[in-house]
Amino acid sequence: MFTEMELEAIVRFSHDNIVIADGEGTVLRVSPNCTDIYGKEPSYLIGKTVFQLEKERIFAPSVTVRVLKDKKETQVMQKTKNGRIVMATGIPIYDDNRNIVRVISFSHDLTELERLKNDYEALQAKMERYETEIEELKEKVAKDQHIVVKSPNMEKIWKLVNRVARSDATVLFLGESGVGKNVFARALHDGSTRREERFIEVNCGAVPKNLFESEMFGYEGGAFTGADKRGKPGIFEMADKGTLFLDEIAELPLDMQVKLLQVLQERKVTRIGGREAKPVDFRLVAATNQDLESLVKQKKFRQDLFYRLNVVPIAIPPLRERKEDIYQLAHYYLSKFNEKYNMHKMLHTATVDALIHYDWPGNVRELENLMERLVITSERNTIYPHHLPFATREEAGDYEKHDWSVLETFEHRGLTLQEALREVEKNWLTRAYRQYKTTYEMAQYLGVSQSTVVRRLKKYGINSK
Template sequence: MSKNRHSLEIELNAILKASNDNIVITDGEGKVLKASPNCEDIYGCSRSYLIGKTVFELEKENIFTPSVSLRVLKERKEVQVMQKTLTGRVVMATGIPIFDDHKTLIRIISFSHDLTEIQKLREDYEHLQAKMKQYEFKIKELQEKQFGNEKMIINSKKMQKTWDLIHRVAKSDAAVLLLGESGVGKTAFAHALHDLSDRKNESFIEVNCGAIPENLFESEMFGYEAGAFTGASKKGKKGMIELANNGTLFLDEIGDLSLDNQVKLLQVLQSKKVARIGGNKMKQVNFRLAAATNQNLEQLVKEKKFRQDLYYRLNVVPITIPSLRERKEDIYQLIHHCLSKFNKKYQSRKSFHPTAIDALLKYDWPGNVRELENLIERLVITSETDIIYPGSLPFNEQSDHSRHTNWSELEHFDDRYLTLREALQAVEKNWLERACRQYKSTYEMAKYLGLSQSTVVRRLKKYHIR
């Protein structure tokens, strides 16, 4: 018996020595009987100091803070606590009660696992998260200062080059002529030009030259005095040019301006003075001029449809905004930006199927950003399902499904004396039967056919396909 006890003692000491965790064993009264050699590293005191002391004493001395063994003594069940030791370590301590056959508490074994490194990593992570939040806030703040209300998507080199030029020009008062196809975002760049300038706190006055009737151009641009003409306001009215004083005057669609009105505008640009209709007093005006057109003004000058002197007044700093097909790198981000905006606007949760994204990326976008934005708004509103498939796209003939159609099958339809409608139904039924043979579910069929799952179900019922 003595020999067995000695062997058990050797084994227990070996376990205490080999364990990575600190182990402390007390009797049923909380007196320390054994402890691991590594207790000095964790608790800052030697094993010999602990042995013989009670957990009550050790807690008072702040060696066990709090003592897990003391908690076990009181609660008579397994307990787990976090301890902060004299050495500055963070320890997870677990206390386990040992009872004899009479349910008398005879031993308490506690395991203490050093979590200092984990705790430090956690603190570092939380600190990093806090820093990230600060950076996100600063980035958002900078973006709002830079971009105003417009969200600029700038990934492509061409757009970055254009944006850099806007930055350089913004601080000057030089006239800027924004060129580019319809829908590329010339108005957004005009706003950015104003927001980046020293005039950002003054008015930004936008005039669509193509939308103002020729006979109303003078009254709209120059304003009028009270009673200047029949129907005029009794108080008179400031013109667009006067309203733009100290700010920015943006003339959109400048190429649509008639020759007569071009002369009147040129006089103001040369003198920087304006007189209201019905008045004799010339008012000094100070504004930054920006103009935009999707027309070739040089060609219009050659055709005598646009004044050369006005063209040179406008064309101080020409900036061409690249079309969407010239900056393919921006399309993916633009899609998700527009999708997020319209999901929020219409309180929906629409998303694009990957094959629909592919089709959108391959499309040439002749209407540029405006076309993309309008299409996504329409899809968010009209899509039957939360997932938008290629079949919903108006240019779906470019999708893989339609390119792989076996058109040779249609050659035999005329031999069967089918109408066009009957022939189209036969093709549709053929595709549905083929999808049924290849795929196990209507969801897989929908993905293959570029339709919504509900549409597939309806058409299977229509053709009695099982």
């Protein structure tokens, strides 16, 4: 009797749903909470077989049926008529002759956990979609800003620019003339919370020294001879809430360096001839093609200002150190100027090869200017190496004897389709080999597997890297 009382207490007060059946599958006992899980009162279940209840899809599937069939402990996931998700575990009880005399099943309602899991997976999918959209947006911004980020170096820089853009930290762009420091500065602004405000660019080397202070600080009416009677706001004021980009910061006169430092420290500006200091809130971005640390040692640039500017230094590599970008940049500018001048110029593959192997002392600016010149001055729609101002006589005439010309001369050479396809394939592989450093990068460029690239390089006798 005591054992019966204990069993009844366990069944009644257990947090799990318990179902006890005999060796024939007839339900003997159920816990009261079965109504919540299976939607049926205990009185409905007791006396019926688990086979019948499985047919009615009350237990779907029935773990007790599985235990009776497999004669071992079993676990199944059930879905009830009222849509609940249940994990049921069935345990067989044997007599001395190894016959099953009871099956005890424990059911855990996992509906809430399943819902949370589904919500989490949906959230993960949404986050992945958002991340993809953000990356696409970043690529679009890069494209809109004429930034090519194919080379590994440029990809790192572009990611850094996007990370830093979200802060208000001062950024110092370093690099040779023509690498596109101003383009990155603009992209930094466009990716910031100040994007709706002004982006003001000042070339410190282009403003006459005697006008620099009045241009930067502004002046009150009648402050000096020739001054506008109404006065004029300076660049610091106009950049309020926005971004101020000081290009060629190394050209800033020493006396103006002191005043710039004061503005950065106090965040206030006083016009020439004025008495009232006005608060200003702008993000400072600077750029230079000079070695500021060396200038500091030479006492040509203030050390305290250097440290103010050098919060986040970002060095943009010259074009000769990111040759992977030359092909994309050349075609971007070619397309741009074709549209501008209503032309249909194309680059011969030998021309692309020559562009890639050129050192580009003027960097991206030189490439842009060259593409504009070629679109305007080349007589034919195809731009050949001899149109390039830096091409040697050997390079200029090389396309006539080199395999690069096969695309335009298949019909004159009497090639079959198969022969022409082989020549095209070799052409593209040679081009990729010259443009990229590894077979992995070549495979990405060509849109094939790395193993395919290795096999084809060997097939055509092109040295792999």
